[in-house]
Amino acid sequence: MEKVNIPEIFAEDVFTDAVMQQRLPKSVYKQFKKSTEEGVELDLATADVIANEIREWAIAKGATHFAHLFQPLTGITAEKQDSFITAPKADGSVLTAFSGKELIKGEPDGSSFPSGGLRATFEARGYTVWDTTSPVFVRHDAAGTTLLIPTAFYSYNGEALDQKAPLLRSMQVISDASVRLVNLFGKNAKSVVPSVGPEQEYFLVDEQKFLQRKDLIYTGRTLFGAAAPKGQELDDHYFGTIRQRVAGFMKDVNEELWKVGVTSKTQHNEVAPAQHEIAPIYANANVAVDQNQVVMQTLKRVACAHGMKALLHEKPFAGVNGSGKHNNWSLVTDYGENLLEPGSTPHENKQFLLVLASIIKAVDKYAGLLRESAADPGNDHRLGANEAPPAIISIFLGSQLEDIIDQYVAKGSANTSIEGGVLTTGSTALKDISKDATDRNRTSPFAFTGNKFEFRMVGSRDSIASPNIVLNTIVAEAFDEASERLEKAADFDKEVDSLIAEYAKAHKRVIFNGDGYSDEWVAEAERRGLPNLKSIVDATEVLASEDVINLFDKYGVLTPAELKAREEVKYENYGKVINIEALTMIDMATKQIIPAVIKYTKALADTVVAVKSAGADASVQAEILSEVSELLKEAKTALAALKTVTAQATEKEEGVVQARFYNEVVFVAMDALRAPVDKLEMIVDKEAWPMPSYGDLMFEV
Numbered sequence: 001m002e003k004v005n006i007p008e009i010f011a012e013d014v015f016t017d018a019v020m021q022q023r024l025p026k027s028v029y030k031q032f033k034k035s036t037e038e039g040v041e042l043d044l045a046t047a048d049v050i051a052n053e054i055r056e057w058a059i060a061k062g063a064t065h066f067a068h069l070f071q072p073l074t075g076i077t078a079e080k081q082d083s084f085i086t087a088p089k090a091d092g093s094v095l096t097a098f099s100g101k102e103l104i105k106g107e108p109d110g111s112s113f114p115s116g117g118l119r120a121t122f123e124a125r126g127y128t129v130w131d132t133t134s135p136v137f138v139r140h141d142a143a144g145t146t147l148l149i150p151t152a153f154y155s156y157n158g159e160a161l162d163q164k165a166p167l168l169r170s171m172q173v174i175s176d177a178s179v180r181l182v183n184l185f186g187k188n189a190k191s192v193v194p195s196v197g198p199e200q201e202y203f204l205v206d207e208q209k210f211l212q213r214k215d216l217i218y219t220g221r222t223l224f225g226a227a228a229p230k231g232q233e234l235d236d237h238y239f240g241t242i243r244q245r246v247a248g249f250m251k252d253v254n255e256e257l258w259k260v261g262v263t264s265k266t267q268h269n270e271v272a273p274a275q276h277e278i279a280p281i282y283a284n285a286n287v288a289v290d291q292n293q294v295v296m297q298t299l300k301r302v303a304c305a306h307g308m309k310a311l312l313h314e315k316p317f318a319g320v321n322g323s324g325k326h327n328n329w330s331l332v333t334d335y336g337e338n339l340l341e342p343g344s345t346p347h348e349n350k351q352f353l354l355v356l357a358s359i360i361k362a363v364d365k366y367a368g369l370l371r372e373s374a375a376d377p378g379n380d381h382r383l384g385a386n387e388a389p390p391a392i393i394s395i396f397l398g399s400q401l402e403d404i405i406d407q408y409v410a411k412g413s414a415n416t417s418i419e420g421g422v423l424t425t426g427s428t429a430l431k432d433i434s435k436d437a438t439d440r441n442r443t444s445p446f447a448f449t450g451n452k453f454e455f456r457m458v459g460s461r462d463s464i465a466s467p468n469i470v471l472n473t474i475v476a477e478a479f480d481e482a483s484e485r486l487e488k489a490a491d492f493d494k495e496v497d498s499l500i501a502e503y504a505k506a507h508k509r510v511i512f513n514g515d516g517y518s519d520e521w522v523a524e525a526e527r528r529g530l531p532n533l534k535s536i537v538d539a540t541e542v543l544a545s546e547d548v549i550n551l552f553d554k555y556g557v558l559t560p561a562e563l564k565a566r567e568e569v570k571y572e573n574y575g576k577v578i579n580i581e582a583l584t585m586i587d588m589a590t591k592q593i594i595p596a597v598i599k600y601t602k603a604l605a606d607t608v609v610a611v612k613s614a615g616a617d618a619s620v621q622a623e624i625l626s627e628v629s630e631l632l633k634e635a636k637t638a639l640a641a642l643k644t645v646t647a648q649a650t651e652k653e654e655g656v657v658q659a660r661f662y663n664e665v666v667f668v669a670m671d672a673l674r675a676p677v678d679k680l681e682m683i684v685d686k687e688a689w690p691m692p693s694y695g696d697l698m699f700e701v
């Protein structure tokens with residue numbers, strides 16, 4: 001087998017800092033670093049030199065094109081490709097060129113992306129601006145090799161139309177607030193960076209089967225489908241042996257990712273059949289967000305090369321687990337201190353405890369906003385649907401930290417930390433091992449896992465930008481509020497303790513260490529006054545609340561107009577998604593399922609007649625025929641109802657009213673059509689059913 005040498009191939013397709021240092025004149029490299037670190041504009045002459053070096057480097061890698069990569073409010077990445085070709089000279093020959101201007105600024109049509117009213121169709125101008133903090137790289141695919149430049153996307157008037165601009169703003173905000181806080185503890189921090197490690201779940205299905213399902217093609221999920229005889233009940237897929245076809249796919253995914261500098265690290269089978277996970281090593285939030293987009297694209301591209309399709313939808317199949325993304329988040333100073341590292345005796349680590357208490361406060365205060373940051377249409381099938389995790393935001397701290405918080409609530413300070421102890425293996429062949437101070441909790445949406453928080457609500461298809469924008473900003477506000485008090489305090493140590501105690505008391509309600517999937521928790525959370533925003537529509541309404549508008553405005557992360565635009569995009573996008581799903585169901589039911597069932601009833605009726613005329617008992621055949629006919633009628637009625645409400649939806653007032661109608665009426669009508677069809681699938685001859693079943697899709701990859 002061909003050997004793979006990770007250090008040798010790692011980042012070979014990235015214009016890394018090392019490559020830059022090697023290729024650029026010293027003064028130009030210095031200018032570039034200065035501009036990146038201090039956010040000052042690059043002058044065109046310097047940009048020209050850099051662009052030229054990038055072009056030569058990229059062309060040596062085989063590149064013919066370049067593209068600004070940006071993340072419009074669609075949750076995915078967009079790009080427009082240009083080749084390096086120049087206009088022919090007098091003798092008809094051409095050259096390649098790439099200017100500094102082309103590197104730092106692009107002008108895609110700003111009107112064809114969702115803008116929530118910030119742009120009208122006639123106001124087409126939009127700009128992409130090079131983000132020098134995320135590296136340039138080349139991608140090899142069927143189109144050849146393309147130089148890709150990470151950028152932020154703005155309207156002509158300077159409003160952010162994407163995810164990156166507010167993310168970068170929020171990173172500045174959390175850096176400033178963290179520096180302010182830790183320096184009060186005698187540190188000398190200059191900057192603080194949020195570190196993010198996203199764990200990505202996905203399904204793999206056979207491409208030929210995928211292509212026989214219009215629902216998968218148009219919506220990314222199955223809209224019909226009876227459960228297979230086997231699901232995930234045996235727990236035999238999770239961490240199980242990876243099938244060879246899938247293993248071959250994973251090998252190629254890893255190699256592609258390593259080459260573009262993504263530190264692909266962990267891979268395993270997930271809980272549901274045909275479900276898998278991939279996770280890189282954490283990176284700074286901006287790079288992590290960009291690289292997660294690369295991971296999603298790579299999964300899709302490599303799957304195709306292996307005759308499979310990667311499903312990134314949050315709920316491709318009913319009845320088995322859906323897919324999410326765990327957003328691991330921590331804060332690291334320029335000198336390498338992780339502010340979320342409790343140390344071995346956390347009760348003595350006052351800075352950590354204040355950081356922790358501030359985060360608890362922020363998450364409780366902005367629980368609705370955090371929930372909203374994970375809202376996308378597909379995620380509605382997970383959150384609030386009795387599956388990982390619930391739609392209620394709560395924090396898992398583990399026994400050690402919860403005990404310390406309890407001590408603060410009870411007496412205003414803490415003087416002990418529970419220790420982990422030893423795990424006794426009970427065998428002389430195995431050494432006893434020391435345990436973590438805290439067990440894990442898989443059901444918590446926001447869990448402390450040792451030296452980071454893990455936000456588990458994010459949808460598998462969604463960008464992780466929003467959750468990180470929210471985390472950075474809400475925590476920055478909490479840090480600033482603490483700093484303000486500390487700066488005025490006569491007795492610093494005493495004030496630290498009273499802040500921790502105050503926050504612990506006021507926000508203890510958001511801490512929950514129990515089973516987040518249980519009905520008792522839903523009732524208990526309601527008693528505690530915690531929001532339970534079940535749908536994307538409920539969640540999006542949070543964006544219109546005054547404290548959220550003020551928060552983003554105060555920190556300059558999103559202006560009220562930019563926020564309003566995001567709210568509108570969310571409603572609009574949701575309506576469109578449900579509309580496509582409804583139309584796809586109507587199409588499949590009308591053109592495929594009902595005709596197939598009619599054919600089948602004809603065959604059954606013929607059988608009944610034939611069996612009877614042969615003088616035998618046809619009662620079983622007749623019974624099946626009437627059962628099928630009954631369900632067919634039910635399906636036909638539900639189909640008519642779905643058509644009616646889908647048409648009505650388009651007439652509704654755009655925004656929350658229309659989104660709510662899709663959620664409460666159309667979505668419900670879709671379920672009503674699905675129910676009889678799924679029953680029919682269980683009765684009708686497999687040969688007669690017009691598409692692959694759940695069993696075919698999930699167990700025969």
Ligand code: ADP
Nearest residue numbers: 195196197198279280281282328329330451452
């Ligand atoms: P889990 O905690 O879910 O078992 P890991 O410890 O392997 O899994 O981490 C999951 C993800 O969290 C990985 O992407 C990992 O790099 C990332 N991660 C680990 N430590 C940190 C940290 N301090 N800050 C942010 N992300 C982290």
Ligand code: MG
Nearest residue numbers: 199326328454
């Ligand atoms: Mg995890």
